[in-house]
Amino acid sequence: MGGSEMSRSVLFLITVGTFQCFLAPTLSAVDFEQDVLPILEDNCLFCHGEDEQESGLRLDRRVSMIRGGDSGLAALVPGKPDKSYLIEVINHVDPDMAMPPDEDKLPQEQIDLITRWIQEGARWPGQMEEAAEDEVDLWSFQQVVRPEVPQQVERDDVGKPIDAFLLNKLEEHDLSYSQPADPRSLLRRVSIVLTGLPPTPEQTKEFLAAFASDPEKAYTEAVDRLLDSPHFGERWAQHWLDVIRWAETNGSEANLYRKNAWIYRDYVIRSFNEDKPYDQFLREQIAGDTMGVGEATGFLVAGPHVPAATVGREPAAIRQARADRMDEIMQTVGASVMGVTIGCARCHNHKFDPISIRDYYAMTAVFQDIEFGSRHPEYSPDHPLRERGAELWRQIAEQRQQLKQMGGWEEDWGAYRELHFKPVSTKAIRIRFKMANVFVDELEVLGPDAQNLNLALASRGTRVSGHPEKGFETRNPIQRINDGDYGTMIWRAQVEKDEDRPWVRFEFEKAETINRLRVSNNREYFYETDYLTKKPNLPRYEFDVDVMTDTGEWQPWVGTWSVNKKLNQEHPERKKLLDKIQRSIACLSEEGPRPSFVGRLIEPEITRVLLRGSPESPRDEVFPAGPKMLGGDLDLTSETSGPRRRRTFAAWITKSDHPLTARVMVNRIWHHLFGNGLVPTTSDFGNAGAPPTHPELLDWLSAEFTEPTVSQRPAWSVKSIIRLLVLSDAFRQSSHPRDSALKVDAGSQLLWRYPPKRVEAEVIRDAVLQASGVLDTTIGGKSYRIHNEKDTYAQWQVTDNHGSDTWRRMIYQERMRRVDDQLFTAFDFPDCGQVRAKRPVSTTPLQALNLMNSDFVVEQSELIAERAEKEAGGDEVKSVDRCFELLLGRAPDADERRDCLELASASGLPLVCRAIINSNEFAFLP
Incomplete structure (x- = not known):
């Protein structure tokens, strides 16, 4: 035994009776510089040293080892080798993460030395006092500090803070504002931006008259009228729905319809119309079930998902699908509220931003009680x-x-059947079915004291047993029948014809008074989907119910035959x-109130970091929290209830001093008003996103949003921020180009003119309907249908995208993922599969073809021509003029009038309308 292996090693043999005790050798402490550092230098530091850190891991600094690499797991946890990821990789536990790889594995004695070093506290001379630096230099993670408004710059009419910031930047580039837009163009611009609808000819005429006498008053009153319009909510709700990828199908292979998901869409419309404070708007969407606004949680389940029937029964597949659904929630919250690509941290620490894999899973812990599905929303009184x-x-x-x-009766609620009978108090009941095959996802026993309290739930201590015994422990055990989980996890009872029929027995912990039974075989399928050729259908099961008497004997009590046939005979x-x-x-x-696809609430489970994002590799437990670098510690644990987790997170994310929330929203508002955000990447405020073009202006607006100083505005008011921006001189500029300015800023990012942009698909369609006079302006309600009914795994087909039943605003059109509506998809209408904080703008021949030859445009052009001729009293010239007024808000010039009269004479007035609809003037903001 050498001194390097043992110090004062002594072996004692003590014999006491029949027992022998051995005192093991005492090992000396591991010397880092002599024993461990040479191993690291020879095998690790070439790839994980000062010059290069593969996988973000550095092993030449103790503090870096404690922090860990991109995996998010600490390479070194002093005193805990079993928690140190370094020990796992050098032991080649996972072949994909074996280090050093392949045959270069360290000898076992070296692995043992490193293990002992960590066990003894991982002492590293000269580095024991070094602490990890958590400072973050990412601009968007810094607190918002309200900057001073720039002083007036060489213009006497600078009185608005927005213009002061913009003109200051323009001055640096020897640029200035363009001339004001003409009043007709200005009204058309602000009307479309605020409501998605152009002004009617009558509104234009009234505005021009008022503008001639008092331009400022006329414009301000027009802005206020538009902000108060119910169409404002429709326009701005669509912007929000784009970001969160809201749709009415799940987007999977089956792409099933999400029943009553439109309830959430209407909530968003109402919220914008009411100018609900933005912080309240967010809190309701995250925890609305605790605030009497349960429909708002449709926000959390707006993204796509794969339904249980498609996932199947394989446990690993079920775990993976659950992890994927949680990731959809992370994408929704991250993109819409935080402006952070937090999903990039699902498998490893974020490559660009200070968000770790622990941050990612801590945020998923916040939402562990949310499942994609339906429930009765908690509505306000x-x-x-x-x-x-x-x-x-x-x-x-x-x-x-x-x-x-008259006795008992049975009710058909579609999702389940409910049998009513005379109340009875009993400690056990037995249900005897009269058919050989029974498929039941839940059999509920209810009493007169509560409408929906299931007394048979296993969680209440109720014990279940039954027949047949065979198959109880397979994929469809009888325990499914009272586990509280509706859907595909069912009790499947099948017997041969000559066997005893299936039966179920419930034993309560104490005697219960009961008066109802509910039976369903896939309740969630009924609640969550619709428009299928094969409708969700619950067979009418025939059964008898026995109750246990105080003496322990079974007494027949009620049966489906007795309440459905016998009583009908006795009481016609x-x-x-x-x-x-x-x-x-x-x-x-x-x-x-009806079950709606706004999220199902479940009991949250313990959340763990998933190594490389795999549910099959769960690691350390994490508590519900926001990202560490944003001060996201919420003081919650795995024992905290789901609603409280979300309420606490919602309160944190809506703090007035949160560095991201206000910045992201005011930037998004700016984007929709000016066509491009102050931060062009509107849902990525990270290092991979674009920096702000006007950082001081962005922070001033953010501070003004949460703590107003201008005109006594309410805090967090979206409408008041919009009003502030559209009343600025910047918004009121002409969009005409100037050669000298184009050479300096071709993209108009500095706002030397109002940037021209094509209007969205919805604006084109709704404007055509308005021009023809058939637009149904009803606010809210169930979506109008344009698709067929389909088989479960078939694709949706467009059957009618232009008939009179579709003449509502396009926000009310069915939103089916992965489906071309055969008309406005060509205008970059999103399929809701990806975040669309900023819609792409393309120019293709198909757009012109759709606006010239589609059934919708042909039909609407005929209606516009009929309206124009009627309102013009049949006069041909006035009819052409009226077509221009209805579609463009102006009369034609002499050349346009001449050409259109020739076309109308040759091919009819409807063709003139189709030509105008195809013009750039119709499709672009002026």
């Missing part, structure tokens, strides 16, 4: 659906009272009552 629902429930209650006098008048209650139930499902 004054919500119109809730008021109508209360009225219908009163009707149902009255009808039930009448039916009670029941039929009218049963029909009436079914009509009330049908009305309730359409007109009252």
